[in-house]
Amino acid sequence: MAAQGAQSPISFKAMACSAGVLLVTWAAIKLLDNYFELTLLADTTGWLLLFWDWLALETPMPNWSLLMIIAILIGTLSVAIYYTRIKDGTHGELHEIERKIYTKNNPQFPQLTDNQTLLMEALAYHANFRKIANLNSVCKLVSLSTLEVEVGLKQLQAKRLVRQNVTRGTFGATTFELTLAGKDYALERLELT
Template structure:
């Protein structure tokens, strides 16, 4: 509603400015004609008189009405372009707000507790720097006890965000890594630069 009021004020200003220009030009020419004798003014006056005569010519469609139709078409096109540019930004902002509200109300990923979020961030850190994430390195990074980290990792495994790999052999170890869903979650939620 407010945008419509702004458009009508814009059109009113444009019409007022153009009428004012014609009035000032006419008054200036009249003053110059009475007080100064200029050849340029005489040329301008003669051209304006010829233009007036051309507008008043008797043709199947008077020339003045043709010019009015052209002026109306140009002003309508200008108003349409102006309106399209103004509303384009409004609709894109509205779309962005709707997208944020939709993502908040329909989360793509499960809701995580603070400890689980901290563990996901630690695993994303390990993945970003291509480090092996074992239980000790995660505990050092998040400053949680081993039991809390184990419980949190099991909950993340149940949500299919983390997987556990056990290596066999002389130097066997248990390592944790993000699944594809976990990587997507980390890319969306954390700044990994």
């Protein structure tokens, strides 16, 4: 007699479920075969039997072992490709982080003060939306006094990041725009789209 509380390894529930699955599968196949012309099932069974016969052939190297070798090679290749892609992704991220640290420690652009950075952002904003940047529009955008903006723009001109355009005549105006170096700086440091 079994000890109390101990269950047998095969329970009645497991046997009933497996028998139910087999019964439903058999009934579905019979119903489909009666109401639909299922030649595919017979063809599949035939193909599987031919494949089984081919696997069981007696040759110097059994066919099933040849298939196992091919499966192992494909599996190994898949794992190698998978880990190579993972390593490339991590390596790419690491390379990007190293590049950012290098450019921060070895700047190719001059260091700017906070006001100069604000002015560069304002001029980049104007360039991005194809607006003309004059002294008044820049002052409104950065909320600095006219004197601070003029001094900052002159310093940026000395660093060759900003160019001043002066037009003469009745409707003469002074406008400011980024030079190529200024555009590079804006793209690199200000991360504009």
